Amino acid sequence: MATKPPLDKANAINEIDRILKSVSAVSTMMLAATAGLTSGKLYELYALSKVLEELATRGWTASFVGVAITMKASPGFIKSTDDHFELTHPCHAGTVAIHTDIQVATLGSTVGTVTDRSEYHEIDIVAVDASVTGMPTVGELLLGVECKAVANFEKSFVREVLGRRRELSYLTPPLPCSLDGLVTMNANPPSEYRLVFIDPAGTRYAQSPAIFSVLLEHWQP
Amino acid sequence: MDDEEFLVIEAKLDELARAVGASAVMDRRHYRKPIEDPVTREREGRADRPLGPRERVIEEIKALERHLALFDSATYQDAMNRIAFTLREAAPDRRLPNIPQGARIELDTVDGASTATVSLTSLPDLSAARKSLFLLAVALRES
Numbered sequence: 001m002a003t004k005p006p007l008d009k010a011n012a013i014n015e016i017d018r019i020l021k022s023v024s025a026v027s028t029m030m031l032a033a034t035a036g037l038t039s040g041k042l043y044e045l046y047a048l049s050k051v052l053e054e055l056a057t058r059g060w061t062a063s064f065v066g067v068a069i070t071m072k073a074s075p076g077f078i079k080s081t082d083d084h085f086e087l088t089h090p091c092h093a094g095t096v097a098i099h100t101d102i103q104v105a106t107l108g109s110t111v112g113t114v115t116d117r118s119e120y121h122e123i124d125i126v127a128v129d130a131s132v133t134g135m136p137t138v139g140e141l142l143l144g145v146e147c148k149a150v151a152n153f154e155k156s157f158v159r160e161v162l163g164r165r166r167e168l169s170y171l172t173p174p175l176p177c178s179l180d181g182l183v184t185m186n187a188n189p190p191s192e193y194r195l196v197f198i199d200p201a202g203t204r205y206a207q208s209p210a211i212f213s214v215l216l217e218h219w220q221p
Numbered sequence: 222m223d224d225e226e227f228l229v230i231e232a233k234l235d236e237l238a239r240a241v242g243a244s245a246v247m248d249r250r251h252y253r254k255p256i257e258d259p260v261t262r263e264r265e266g267r268a269d270r271p272l273g274p275r276e277r278v279i280e281e282i283k284a285l286e287r288h289l290a291l292f293d294s295a296t297y298q299d300a301m302n303r304i305a306f307t308l309r310e311a312a313p314d315r316r317l318p319n320i321p322q323g324a325r326i327e328l329d330t331v332d333g334a335s336t337a338t339v340s341l342t343s344l345p346d347l348s349a350a351r352k353s354l355f356l357l358a359v360a361l362r363e364s
Contacts, residue, residue: 007360009226016233019353020240023289026345030242030292034339039291041326042341046296049303061311069304069324070338083321149291151243151284152251198287204255220287221296 041071043149043221044100044124047196050219051098051125051145052085058182060087060096072101075122077134086130091180095130096142102126104144105137106167121164127179138168142179143192153202158209158216161195165214168193185213222364227274230361234281243288251284252277279358286354293347297324 007015029035048069052062066083078099085098103120120135127143128136146164148157169187177185177192185192194215195202206216222230231247238247252272256262272280290296305320312318325338 006364007222007357008364009222009229012222012230012357012361012364013233015353015357016230016237019350019357020237022353023237023241023347023350026292026347027240027242029345031240035242035292037326038339038341038344039288041324042291042296042300042344045324045341046300049300049307052307053303056307056311062307063311064304064308064319064321066319067322069321070327071324072327072329074329151246151288151291152248154251198290199284221290221293221299 037073040147040149041073043198044071044147045069046221047145047147047219048085048098048100048125050196051143055087058089058180059091060089060180062087069100075101075103078102078126078128078132078136080133087127089180091182096127096179097130097132098125098127098143100125103135104141104168105135107138107169108167110138121167123164138191139189141168141189141191142177144168144194146193146195148195148197148202150197151199153197153199153205155205157195157197157202158205161193161214162209162212165193165209165212169213171212186211187213222275222361224274227278231274231278231281234278234285238281238285241285241288241292243285246281246284246288249277252280275361279361282354282358282361286351286358289347289351289354292344293351294344295346295348295351297341297344300324 056062063086065086068083070083082099087096102123104123104126105120106118108114109119123144124147125145126141128140132140146161168191169189171186172188174184174186175188175190177183177190179192193213194217196217196219198220200218202216203218209216235247238244249271253269254272255269256265262268308318308320324341328337328339330337
């Protein structure tokens with residue numbers, strides 16, 4: 001069988017040119033002011049599909065309430081009329097709802113008087129009891145997922161989620177997680193909290209966040 | 222190929238990155254590798270060092286592929302298929318569950334009352350370009 005000759009500079013350049021031509025028709029979309037919004041929300045949708053898939057392996061039964069999956073350009077409160085997913089589980093009394101782009105009250109606002117913009121943080125995907133509306137409290141948050149739709153992972157993402165974790169829970173000895181008790185969290189309230197990203201380099205930053213029950217997951221389309 | 226040739230390839234890659242809104246991918250600060258040996262770390266006074274042109278170009282190509290995945294209709298379809306499968310598996314007695322009819326972004330409005338949405342259903346098919354980038358990275362690694 002004939003083997004291909006090794007690639008040389010000229011062929012590599014030609015190949016990149018060919019790829020460039022093949023994407024030229026759609027590059028306008030990727031250069032538009034809304035490009036970041038599109039890519040971010042597409043990844044959020046992808047992460048949502050992975051969350052639902054994983055929860056199914058943990059025994060959760062999912063259903064969809066609404067017409068189409070609607071993600072918000074800017075985070076806001078939970079409204080019962082929003083399209084969302086509902087889940088049930090033998091180990092969890094009641095129904096859990098999954099929403100996207102939600103403002104969640106901070107731990108600081110629970111323990112003190114906070115009325116400025118540090119009263120809440122935004123979380124891309126949240127799971128709460130289905131009866132929760134408005135701005136969930138840290139006690140009402142069962143699961144939070146941050147999505148980083150960025151080609152190159154940066155250490156600042158880790159600092160960001162560690163800060164958010166600080167604003168969701170206290171560090172404690174292991175407690176059964178609020179969602180279904182199937183995993184333990186070094187956190188109280190014991191919500192699950194994770195950072196998902198597309199660059200495998202992010203996995204090299206996982207160990208210290210894990211101590212604080214921030215799970216880093218490489219989910220690459 | 223030597224380092225000089227990889228720098229020429231990198232310049233062409235920069236053109237592609239700019240064309241798809243991924244100029245940030247070409248920032249060399251992204252491309253460093255850890256120094257594992259503690260003696261070397263101590264001697265060099267740092268925990269990591271930059272990648273050389275060959276390795277860096279290969280990583281840049283892989284990053285560009287990841288960037289394209291975020292605009293690819295294949296990513297959208299993959300997500301929607303996974304959701305549909307999960308819902309169908311969960312449906313009691315396999316009855317037809319309510320499957321989401323697409324996904325959309327609800328845009329911000331000044332008054333909060335009106336809603337404008339952008340659908341994610343009309344993304345381009347970038348799978349061929351992504352595959353080409355993947356194969357290019359493989360070929361360069363073998364060159």
